[in-house]
Amino acid sequence: MGATGTGAGPVIDLHTHSTVSDGTETPTELVAAAAEAGVDVLAITDHDTVAGWAEATEAARLHGVGLVRGIEISCAWRHSSIHLLGYLTDAENASLGEELARARDSRTTRLERMVARMAADGIPLGYDEVLAQVGPGATPGRPHIADALIANGTIRHRDEAFRSWLGDDSPYYVGHYAPDPVRAVELVRAAGGVPVIAHPFTRTRSGALDDSLVERMREAGLVGLEAYHRDHGPAEVARATALAERLGLLLTGSSDYHGEGKLNRLAENTTAPDVLDAIEAASSGVTQVLRP
Known part of the structure; x- marks a missing residue:
């Protein structure tokens, strides 16, 4: 504490x-x-x-x-x-x-581009899977990509996704x-x-x-x-x-x-x-x- x-x-x-x-x-x-x-x-x-x-x-x-x-x-x-x-x-x-x-709208288009990069590199993920993790009215973010990867069995925890694919220095990162x-x-x-x-x-x-x-x-x-x-x-x-x-x-x-x-x-x-x-x-x- x-x-x-x-x-x-x-x-x-x-x-x-x-x-x-x-x-x-x-x-x-x-x-x-x-x-x-x-x-x-x-x-x-x-x-x-x-x-x-x-x-x-x-x-x-x-x-x-x-x-x-x-x-x-x-x-x-x-x-x-x-x-x-x-x-x-x-x-x-x-x-x-x-x-x-403006920031929320930009986050939405950014996630779609990140998922496209990941899918092109063989990571099993579709943008519809990510959207399924975003609640009504919620601000979309990288954790929702992680949640989609958890849901389809690719990883077990969000931290794994950020270590491997979602960090700021990742080749899949989009601002x-x-x-x-x-x-x-x-x-x-x-x-x-x-x-x-x-x-x-x-x-x-x-x-x-x-x-x-x-x-x-x-x-x-x-x-x-x-x-x-x-x-x-x-x-x-x-x-x-x-x-x-x-x-x-x-x-x-x-x-x-x-x-x-x-x-x-x-x-x-x-x-x-x-x-x-x-x-x-x-x-x-x-x-x-x-x-x-």
């Missing part, structure tokens, strides 16, 4: 996914699993969409779980992928909504539209939300996030860094902590839970209550933390 999760107080997990993007549990099932795991406050942060918010809100009220409504925006910088968590944004904000829709991270921060702030870089120094992504980019994002309104995450070792936590101290950023911790889609477990890293209070205070208040 991350250092922010130690000691007494509510258990706060600020990064999870449902079937609305690449998780394996519906928003209702996700909230129920969080309640069973002892999570007091959960953030739903599906990729490039707020489509799961309404269902998660209903489930949170039913199970007595606090809910932070959020999104995870995929950004592109120097041929690397940077993910930005946007908490408590206005779901009706047109500019942010249009940007997210998709993603906003510049500074622009994404500006969009989240304009929508009344609070931007936090997800797993900023993860060791499993190609490229490295440059401190100078974080500084530019801070100038645009960045509020925090997700320091405590499964993909961060002690060196990455130390780097995030030092950078946050220098730039006046908050430090969060989260599971990045995807159900059975990843090994990550709910509340394996958590966020301190005063940090959640600061996140809420930094928002416009249009979308508030749902209290149990």
